[in-house]
Amino acid sequence: MFKSLVLTSFLFLLSLNAIALESIRSYEVTANPMRMNQIADHFEIVKKLARSYEVYVKEDDVLEFLKLAPQAKLLLKNIHSEFNSDDKSAQLNLAKYRKFSDVERDLNTIVSTYKDIASLETYGTTKGGRKLYALKISSPNKFFLSDKPEIMITAATHGDELVTVEVLFSLINEMLAGYGKDPRFTKMIDGRNIYFVPVVSPDSFEARERYVQGLDPNRSFPWPENINNKTVDCIQGIMDFSNAHKFIGSLDLHAYGKLVMFPWGYTENPPVPKDQVLLSDLVQAMARENQYKAGQISTTIYVAKGSSADYFYWKKNTQAIAVELADQKVPPYSAIPKVITEARELMWTFLEHFN
Ligand SMILES: [Zn+2]
16 A cells, blocks of 8 residues: 555656656758658747748657758757746746636636626636636627627637736736727727637646647647647637637737738648638738738748647638737746737737627
């Protein structure tokens, strides 16, 4: 009995340790297009550099990666070094960011403060036992003319992109505080039903990690050439959630890169002409003030298969946009107001587009 208890505790500690040590390297890769496509099939290309690409590689996959890209230049030994750093100021900075319990507390504060227009829904529970929350903003339909357009805005699909959650809460609060006072926000809320999912991936958000059960959540959606792509609990959850609604617009917030993009990601082919014009105009409008780079996912960064934007556009027929906010995933906390300023008109423009 005692022995098995010791063994169980040992295994438990070992697994805790493994969770705390998700280590992802960042490499710079220059390769011919065929080789880049092979790399893109297995690894996450996160940034287009002047003549090369930045690629994320899990520690366990480094050997496999180096077979494809032997000349790759190591940029960072661990993209999460700020999370494990001994540096006091890095730790203090990290501690200011919301944890999942803070997200729950703030969601509850919002619905109790704005009872008439805000309500909280749950659409599942993760393997880690955390609830999947959607905050619904909707005012009584004054004119009873027709159903209001439904829009979904999501953040923290990647659990390590902490700034997305801070920005989203700030803008939600700004919008709600303006209801009934500022004609712009009043109209914005009266004209549509808006669903905010502040943390798509609560387990990895709590762990400050990118991957869930070893998979990249934003490569875990089906796409037209792989309708049975392997997925994870929180992504299955958001797909089920979207099935229960008729969203006509979806916006997925990521960090970083200062980009506003539309599908397709899985192919360099553009969407059908009428959608291409519509989506291209939309991303241009969203980037007008912040000067983010606007374009199609596959040609703005690189071909990425299994992302949320492709799925919602393909399966749910939404005008689906992916945004990369800021120039860091976890900027100094004092720099967040600057990111909020970048995101503000981008988000209002997106919402006002649907009517
Ligand atoms: Zn991301």
